[in-house]
Amino acid sequence: MTVLAVEHLAKSWGGVQAVAGVSFSLAAGEVLALIGPNGAGKSTCFNMLNGQVRPDSGRVLLAGRDITGMAPRHVFRLGVGRTFQITATFGAMSVRENVQVALLSQARGLGGLWRPMAGQKAAEAEALLDRVGMLEQAARPCGVLAYGDLKRVELAVALANTPRLLLMDEPTAGMAPAERIALMALTARLAKEGGIGVLFTEHDMDVVFAHADRIIVLDRGQLIAEGAPQEVRADPRVREVYLGTGATAGGH
Amino acid sequence: MSGVSRRVVMTGVLAAPMLARAQAGAPIKIGEVNSYTSQPAFLAPYRNSWILAVEQINAAGGINGRPLETIFRDDGGKPEDAVRHAGELINNEKVDLLAGGFLSNIGLALGDFANQNRKLYIASEPLTDALVWARGNRYTFRLRPSTYMQCAMLVEEAAKLPARRWAMVAPNYEYGQSSVRWFKELLTRAKPDVEFVAEQFPALGRIDAGATVQALAGARPEAIFNVTFGADLTNFVRQGNTRGLFEHRSVVSVLTGEPEYLEPLGDEAPEGWIVTGYPWEQIDNPTHTAFRAAYKARWNADPKLGSVVARDTVTAIAAALRKTSAIETEALIATFRGLTFPTSFGTGDVTFRAIDHQSTLGAFVGKTALRNGRGTMTDWRYADGAKYFPTDEVVRTLRTAPV
Amino acid sequence: MDDLVVQALSGLASASSLFLVASGLTVIFGVTRVVNFAHGSLYMLGAYVAWSLVTHGVFAFAGPFWQFWGGILGAAVVTAAIGAVIEVLLLRRIYRAPELFQLLATFGVVLVVQDVALWAWGAQDLLGPRAPMLRGAVRILGLRFPLYELFLIAVGPLVLAGLWLLFHRTRFGVLVRAATADREMVAALGVNQALLFTGVFALGAGLAGLGGALQLPRESVNLHMDLSTITEAFVVVVVGGLGSLTGAFLAALLIGELSAFGILILPKITLVLVFLVMAVVLVVRPYGLLGRAPQGLHASSGPPDPLLLPAPRALRQLGAVVLALLVGSAWVLPDYELSVLTEILVALLFAASLHFIMGPGGLASFGHAAYFGAGAYAAALLVQHAAAPMWAGMLLAPFAAGLLGLVFGWFCVRLSGVYAAMLTLAFAQIAWSTAFQWVEVTGGDNGILGVWPDAWAQPKPVFYLLALVLCVGGAMLLRRIVWAPFGAALRAGRDSPLRAEAIGIDTFRTRWMAFAISAAFAGVAGSVFAYAKGSVFPTYLGISRSVDALLMVLLGGVQTLSGPLLGAVALTGLQEQLMRGTDHWRLLLGATIILLVVFFPQGLAGAARAAWEKRA
Incomplete structure (x- = not known):
């Protein structure tokens, strides 16, 4: 069953196309990684999914229901959980x-x-x-x-x-390596047990390749690759994008 | 206070109150509430004069052998604090009567408090008509000539002027607004062909003098009625002088002849304005000369109008106390109605009217002038307050309080 | 037509004067984030010092020109030095305190300066001499216009240009700009922050002093200059956008011209015009004309709020004992003492209501008196027009105040930090001027009299017990709400709006409702006060009452629930004692506040808590 379907999502900031017509989908229980170099549009894309940023065009469907442009608090009601790149908790x-x-x-x-x-x-x-x-x-x-x-x-x-979709923006940033693996293993297990679709962005390729069922790759606002970890790893375009960090991408 | 008399007071407090009052030598207490910290320029000469008056009365043997004692309280300019002090003075200090008040709203609050607590209140300074008319009550008496009276005195002079087109400037609060209202009403009655071409109501203490002067000038009036005072007046006069607002125009101005307002203007005091005020250095009758000399001797300063108000208040209270056998509120009210006492202006006797509890104290009406680099009054005369009331029928409709 | 041109010039001159004061304030705020309440006092000191220097001829040896202008510039320098002293001795110790706490310290300075100025220069207004060479007037379109006003029109842009050069051409200026943009960065650059802050404060104070001194040929110097200036200066700074000099200049122009022309159409608008302008600007542009969204204004300084913990057993026992004593007092204490206690109880509920929106809500209100006054007026109007019994007035009060809170709050809670606070002030002033000017209904500044309790409640002990039930009950109810889920949602929205929205909390609606609740409780306090005093006046909605509430909350400590209660008791009690005892109560109260601020930067309750925790 498809939890999340994204259709031709686009957003530009002051003339710069941050996300240019991205489409993908996510099934229940699936762990999907969204990767790409800095400035590829990952965060913008992410923030459009739960309503923090309003897309210029395109649609976001949650279990078939159009939630495009819906405010975050309403998206929450429909069963979307969210973590932030810079943690947001109630400090006091x-x-x-x-x-x-x-x-x-x-x-x-x-x-x-x-x-x-x-x-x-x-x-x-x-x-x-x-x-x-x-x-x-x-x-x-x-x-x-x-x-x-x-x-x-x-x-x-x-x-x-008890979300059906979990959006995690760099969930392991700032953690020790062992912690990272443990947290993502936990997340993957929760996803499988509860049939939760998980979409996460991540810089650490170890985490990505260890836990993602599928990977989508964004570069300059465009989706340039999509598939199982091995396929993506072998994709020449991905290798090109990650040339500077090729060691990380191809080293495993 | 000497050690001996303090002990006397202590005894008075310890003994049963009724007994203490009957006792010869126990002081008669006046609770005096005023805005000492928020209006020091007006109230310092007031309090000094009050202290002197009480000292003189006590030196002469007090009231039937009992000294007067005043307990001063500062309300900081807030009616709610004035009311709290009044409560303390009545309940803890056991004062025999209340007095004071400078700002109108504080006078009204104290008046209402007195009414509620059945205590006599002698309002000395507040000007609002409401204090004796719309919101007057049987426990409140007021000394100083009211807004209405001051306006009526000035209208008498204004009506003699050839000017038809009038502009008004007044601070934006009750005193300013009702001054303008009375002036318009009375002047129209005296001279039906007048026309009011502009009104300016700058916020009290925050006049934008340049713009206000220009707005008045733009209306091309032949005469101006001014109600601003204090810092607003200073700024208004400076801008008006520089911009020529007052040239070839008559100006009629409330209170401006009082030294409180005229002196700060220094050598920029306007000339030829028709004002109410107090030419303290020129009133040379024996009563006033004695007062002026005594004040100067005690405080090394010249008296202000506030000094007269304070002294007359004390004089009136002392006169009433002397005439009343029992120092008790109802008896005092009966005495105050129609009470006659001499004012330190030296212009004769003043009466607290029974009909509205307003005294007939008057003011001096004259023209401002510059002498030796200071503002003063010329061509002045004493306007007896008794002549500047509406008819008794009108007063009865204005004052709804039970007599 | 000619009249209008000259009117516009008059507006420009006022605008220049406004800008001079506001420029110093905005520079100080931009860098130090201190809401400097004492800025008006520095302005007043500038005027007084200039008067002394000029009239005593300190610079007379250099000729009449320098006697005057030397005095003006000398006053600016002296004021700058006073500013530096205030910064070094006082403010430097409390930069790490919770937001707005410095306001408390600067308010102490205001009180002290008022008494010192009275002592040094006397009560009478002082008139300074006119400026040499600028005494007269020129003819513009046939109308006379003072030369000095023309000079002032030029001074504003000149000062703006001078500051621009200072900020763009000197290392000091570059650092100031950097610090305005990002304080942490400057600290990270290894700049001597203490020195920078002292310099900035001295600069701002000097500008205030110059502004005051330049009024010498225009206005009399008097003891009311401080407070009549400070609010307008704040309005200009906020309308322009905090920290933005150009914005302050534009705002001063806007306000100067609107005032000059406003009085031609509506002469009585003088009371409220600046606040109307501020309200409109902030509703349309939440960060002023040229301001930018503040970066981390909430967490700009100091550690995060501590956890709210249930009161320890000992504290609850203490509370129970105090409550029992308070109840017992009704049978023991004489009338006056009971009426003072009644006032303290009112202050307690009023402070607790402000704390509710300020602490858990994270929204400081500079205009909380509006709701206090709304409650008082609701009760008074009901008595006056419907001769209603007391219970009806007391019942109506929270609804009337809550409704007003709903209306005003809808605009205010969208904003944050000082902007939100100033918008609450603007609305409060609009409410105040309505009460002040709508004479037919409210009685204007003469107020409404005869608002006495029903016969059964007239004995002081009875009314006191009633006040005790309503005020302590109200404060306890507010406390309960803070611990309830709604309170948690409110605190959540304060700590992290992003997270709160992501878990389904409508942060706007929560804060809005909290604002209304807070207003309703303030209204209860107001109605009790009205019946206790027997009369209602516009001062109940005035700035000084709003400031009182703010002082109580800050003095007690904004981060604890018992703080405002302690602050209310301390401030009201102290003021009552001092006012009764001495004419110099302002000096003593101000000095006490300053000492408390320096020694207890967490507030009284915060200090007590720290001591308790250290012991444990």
């Missing part, structure tokens, strides 16, 4: 509270003025934190966490609405 709230807010939001319970939040969705929040390995730190404020831990909290938050 504890790790547990961060997840509780997301859970309550999903349950439309954030209007409550009377019953303290402490007792609401706490167990579910802790269950999620347990899955990403953050349970021990549940009471700490996010503002003081190490970067890698923040990425994990973000993942837990993104999973709070």
